[in-house]
Amino acid sequence: MELKSTKSRNEILSLLKKQSAPIAASEIFKKLMSKKITLSTVYRTLEAFSKNGVVKKEVQQNGTAVYYLASNEHCHILECKNCHNTIRLKYCPYDNANDRIKKETNFLVDEENVVIYGLCKNCSKKK
């Protein structure tokens, strides 16, 4: 798997760099509409990037996948189910939990939700 550099791939990569939260393939497709990139190319590129470790994929609770740059630092995003605003956490809230799981069961958690769903301050007040 060589990973050639092409126009499409560069566009997709630089778009991903601009994102502050994971993005869906269809969104990428829409945002790069003017660049005439096919949806299948978007999917294939994202898959290639995934295999290469450049991006990570996460399937949301609505069933659609979102992608984000596999940056060096492991971080999490809180997304409000109501207003869809996001908060970026600068630490991993699950480190301790995963350590405990490891100690007690020898189970190695390797796939956490990067996006954590819930209600933000404002929206939880309203309910």
Add this chain to the structure above:
Amino acid sequence: MELKSTKSRNEILSLLKKQSAPIAASEIFKKLMSKKITLSTVYRTLEAFSKNGVVKKEVQQNGTAVYYLASNEHCHILECKNCHNTIRLKYCPYDNANDRIKKETNFLVDEENVVIYGLCKNCSKKK
């Protein structure tokens, strides 16, 4: 929304009671094949149960949804990505993490993964 008791619903409910891990709609359909229940009935029943709080739904990382009885006790299941064996946790490993998030950001986490993915003892050794 009344939630009538029907043959199909009773079958699905008792099947759910037998499960030790979340199950997909297609699996329910297959297991109840002899009972002549349509796949759309399975989906509609699960949706009705969800709305009623009888079952919960979770979308896996492969994009398919799984369902489980909303039992009184909040628990988690560790699923090995390699061998697919499951371990049932009797506590919520994320309680502390969610408390901290709440304190620091006022964000109320309400949708955790019930199924946590990773590698079990044996499979993590092999790699």
Add this chain to the structure above:
DNA sequence: CTAAGTGCAAAAACTTTGCAACACA
């Protein structure tokens, strides 16, 4: 009786794939 549930088939939403044309290294 009548609102809710079901079967069937068709549609929807997202993702993958086959194949021929194309472009990077």
Add this chain to the structure above:
DNA sequence: TGTGTTGCAAAGTTTTTGCACTTAG
């Protein structure tokens, strides 16, 4: 030049929906 990449259209999966018929309460 040759392998990886792309476009296009078609197919695959899982889930949802419309409508006429049936059933529980």
